[in-house]
Amino acid sequence: MELRNRSAFHEYFFETTYVAGIVLVGTEVKSLRAGKVSFNDAYCQFHKGELYVKNLHISDYAFGTTQRHEPTQERKLLLKKKELRKLEAKIKEKGYTIVPLKIFFNDRNLAKIEIGLGKGKKLYDKRETIKKRDVERDLKRYVK
Incomplete structure (x- = not known):
């Protein structure tokens, strides 16, 4: 299953793409599997050398108990240091931004x-x- 940010391709020209891990807590994984994600106004930002995705709305899981999550909290992205340094250098140039394009589960269900x-x-x-x-x-x- 794949959740796409359709409006991103309308708003931006993309030079490169990267696949990153994402740190999730509580019931966020179950909400992702249910497709309860909104990419509206989502963007990525550096903070102390680490990359975070902001304004990514993962809805509350209806059957969650005490481990509920905040829907629009910052989520840390996991990339290699070399990739992080390259991205941070590009971001300092005028006009560049990092935008989440899609969320998916890989072969190992991560x-x-x-x-x-x-x-x-x-x-x-x-x-x-x-x-x-x-x-x-x-x-x-x-043609058909």
Whole structure:
């Protein structure tokens, strides 16, 4: 199962993507498996050399007991030091941001998050993307 951030590709150009582990507590894993995630306004930020995802809303698990979690708490991302240093250097350049793209479970059933290093699109870039998508859709229609 894979949960995608669809609006991210509309808002940003992505240069590179990374797959990171994510530190979860309590009932967050069960909520993820149920698909109760919202990527609205989610972004990643460095704090003391570590990368955290902020504003990622993982809803409360309905059948949870005392180990309930805060839905929009900061969650630490697990990357190699070399990757963290590379990302931190890029972030200091103007216009770059790190955005969560999708959450999935790997072969060993560990929760992973794919993050992308992106630059914001201008309005005319968004129009071009929409135009290109419409043309591709029309071509697929006529080819069949």
